[in-house]
Amino acid sequence: MNYAQKSPxxxxxxxxxxxxxxxxxxxxxxxxxANVVILPSAYAYDxxxxxxxxxxxxxxxxxxxVGSPSFLYFGKNADIRTEVPKYRIYxxxxxxxxxxxxxxxxxxxxxxFLIGCSFTFEHALLEAGVPVRHIExxxxxxxxxxxxxxxxxxxxxxNITVSMRPMTIAQAIQATEIxxxxxxxxxxxxxIGSPEELGISNINEPDYGEPVTIKAGEVPVFWGCGVTPQxxxxxxxxxxxxxxxxxHMFITDIKDSELSN
Amino acid sequence: MNYAQKSPxxxxxxxxxxxxxxxxxxxxxxxxxANVVILPSAYAYDxxxxxxxxxxxxxxxxxxxVGSPSFLYFGKNADIRTEVPKYRIYxxxxxxxxxxxxxxxxxxxxxxFLIGCSFTFEHALLEAGVPVRHIExxxxxxxxxxxxxxxxxxxxxxNITVSMRPMTIAQAIQATEIxxxxxxxxxxxxxIGSPEELGISNINEPDYGEPVTIKAGEVPVFWGCGVTPQxxxxxxxxxxxxxxxxxHMFITDIKDSELSN
Numbered sequence: 001m002n003y004a005q006k007s008p009x010x011x012x013x014x015x016x017x018x019x020x021x022x023x024x025x026x027x028x029x030x031x032x033x034a035n036v037v038i039l040p041s042a043y044a045y046d047x048x049x050x051x052x053x054x055x056x057x058x059x060x061x062x063x064x065x066v067g068s069p070s071f072l073y074f075g076k077n078a079d080i081r082t083e084v085p086k087y088r089i090y091x092x093x094x095x096x097x098x099x100x101x102x103x104x105x106x107x108x109x110x111x112x113f114l115i116g117c118s119f120t121f122e123h124a125l126l127e128a129g130v131p132v133r134h135i136e137x138x139x140x141x142x143x144x145x146x147x148x149x150x151x152x153x154x155x156x157x158x159n160i161t162v163s164m165r166p167m168t169i170a171q172a173i174q175a176t177e178i179x180x181x182x183x184x185x186x187x188x189x190x191x192i193g194s195p196e197e198l199g200i201s202n203i204n205e206p207d208y209g210e211p212v213t214i215k216a217g218e219v220p221v222f223w224g225c226g227v228t229p230q231x232x233x234x235x236x237x238x239x240x241x242x243x244x245x246x247x248h249m250f251i252t253d254i255k256d257s258e259l260s261n
Numbered sequence: 262m263n264y265a266q267k268s269p270x271x272x273x274x275x276x277x278x279x280x281x282x283x284x285x286x287x288x289x290x291x292x293x294x295a296n297v298v299i300l301p302s303a304y305a306y307d308x309x310x311x312x313x314x315x316x317x318x319x320x321x322x323x324x325x326x327v328g329s330p331s332f333l334y335f336g337k338n339a340d341i342r343t344e345v346p347k348y349r350i351y352x353x354x355x356x357x358x359x360x361x362x363x364x365x366x367x368x369x370x371x372x373x374f375l376i377g378c379s380f381t382f383e384h385a386l387l388e389a390g391v392p393v394r395h396i397e398x399x400x401x402x403x404x405x406x407x408x409x410x411x412x413x414x415x416x417x418x419x420n421i422t423v424s425m426r427p428m429t430i431a432q433a434i435q436a437t438e439i440x441x442x443x444x445x446x447x448x449x450x451x452x453i454g455s456p457e458e459l460g461i462s463n464i465n466e467p468d469y470g471e472p473v474t475i476k477a478g479e480v481p482v483f484w485g486c487g488v489t490p491q492x493x494x495x496x497x498x499x500x501x502x503x504x505x506x507x508x509h510m511f512i513t514d515i516k517d518s519e520l521s522n
Contacts, residue, residue, distance in 0.1 A: 045306035053333070072412070
């Protein structure tokens, strides 16, 4: 089945029916995929403020009404309770389990947040001839927890998570220029060059995803990563927080081209 | 006294001491001035979401912690209770009075929002040779309530307010290009050409500010306006809402050049 050419709606239906349970990378080509954070309404104000204060790691795309499983712009007819291939359930900051359906957990009190994902700007990098190594190597992007604190908001605090793509310095400059037009999906890099400056001791051992080959003459380029809310949850310890499982994104109804700015 | 060359801190002190009570237009040249909205914390989440959903009329610059009179980025040492030259007090949607000090009203439960103001991009327009008529004519910009609904958020709903600057079509194109780099202060125009399409029946009778001369060959160009929360308050009727008085802005510590994107 050619998932790249399917519409977001068709794919979300397959996911809802349990016929699609894997990574969503490469699916619904040209459409934005989003990181997902679901919280009880008592946490919604502080988390919304956290997104506003941390636009490079948590660029907010949309937020549901309290109790609503759909979104005003990015998924009018979506059902966030069943249309993500894999969810992670965190209780008091601990990852309890993964599941493919959260209907039993999504009460009238829940709020869902959609956060920009780097899949969007990777497409633009590839079109400009900038290498995206983990796509070449056909696996998930390497992600690292850093020692850089996010701007806190209420009880939400903790260090940011970054994703990494190796390239030459010339390509890093080009990639910075390109991603400056994608502020809603992390924007420009957080850092270029030294993993140590971010507190990353071993570039070959990412905290999430898989390592990539760094060729001679290449430097690691780090972008803010939408997994940040998951690492922040470890510190914040909300009663319950539901997210997507890394790589298993929510496929929105909005096209990449609508987001470039 | 040359207010254009004074620092934001000096000016805010003069305002705090009651030595400066008028419009802030032209003061602290090169620094961002902001619209102000102050609400009880019970309204903060819906208003923050309202700003997120209405970036052209309510571009959020900063938000205080609950009960704090200062801001993380835009006024670390500021006191929002005394450093705006004139405030408006709205109760249940009605403008009750204006005052120059809200210390008695600013409880531990209040949250302050700073919203981008067109003063910032007008400076860039002037530098590019695009006329800004109300500055030429040395008075406040004309503002109009429209028939265009803002995107609602919780109880916050109502029509948007726009500001207007007349110019030629060629200048309107240039102004659109320039303001596309100022998304945090309203960004590109809402409309070019026909006041009727916005429900404005008489362009010479603005709802706020003063009318400007429209010369032969010029069209009216409309931008989202930070007075929108005040018109929205008329519909939303929060118990209490405090804003700046139009033209009497909060002078922030951040430079215009830090906001261009």
